[in-house]
């Protein structure tokens with residue numbers, strides 16, 4: 635179907651308003667390949683009609699279809715490897731220690747260490763964190779790092795995304811074997827998944843550590859806070875500078891003092907918001923909230 639210059643401009647604005655995703659001048663092909671099925675399915679005669687029909691409350695269903703079509707949900711277990719290695723080796727012990735000290739100083743028990751996988755797609759990142767935590771807990775008696783007895787219950791992971799389809803799959807926790815093979819060892823595959831027909835389903839202990847919620851990060855989310863660690867990986871690349879800055883500010887607000895923000899490997903911040911300090915942990919860059 636033909637996509638005029640004006641229609642391209644209008645569609646880009648619709649996408650921007652719905653998701654914050656900024657499509658560059660060269661993305662005509664992407665719009666055509668992703669949105670054309672919506673035109674066919676809804677028997678719309680042009681992109682101009684899609685723009686018109688997707689406006690306002692009456693256009694909610696079409697808005698959902700546009701969000702699902704335009705978002706890139708590429709993810710994998712233990713994506714990039716080293717952030718998860720550093721999480722287990724350095725960040726997790728540090729976060730546990732900080733939380734323990736903080737809680738003890740105000741006379742409270744450890745409670746739960748809270749982690750947010752913002753833009754979690756189909757849950758692979760959140761489940762990778764949960765599996766890494768369980769592995770860490772298992773080796774605790776040997777490394778003797780923690781003065782308290784940690785269990786899976788000591789951790790709470792929030793996984794959120796704008797895509798309801800991605801969240802649906804994340805909630806089911808059911809994957810094809812090829813999805814597991816992208817990032818998981820055979821050992822973890824057998825240990826943390828149950829095979830049924832062509833699928834592998836995450837074990838209930840891991841599943842219970844993760845809570846799923848639909849959150850559009852360009853909308854306000856001030857009530858989502860108190861996190862010790864926030865991961866927002868491989869999303870900011872889709873946004874323009876202003877949107878990136880706004881989202882990072884809001885993510886920093888959702889952290890506790892001393893909390894850690896982790897972005898994708900190619901998403902380092904050029905300007906640091908006040909109270910955020912960059913540090914290198916092995917091959918991984920993280921940002922600590924210092925509060926000063």
Ligand SMILES: C[S@@+](CC[C@H](N)C(=O)[O-])C[C@H]1O[C@@H](n2cnc3c(N)ncnc32)[C@H](O)[C@@H]1O
Nearest residue numbers: 653705707708709753755796797850851867868
């Ligand atoms: C490329 S995936 C990255 C998934 C995971 N963080 C990782 O690194 O493997 C980007 C995810 O961001 C989600 N997304 C896009 N726009 C969003 C928005 N405005 N708010 C929340 N999530 C969004 C997409 O649905 C998609 O699942």
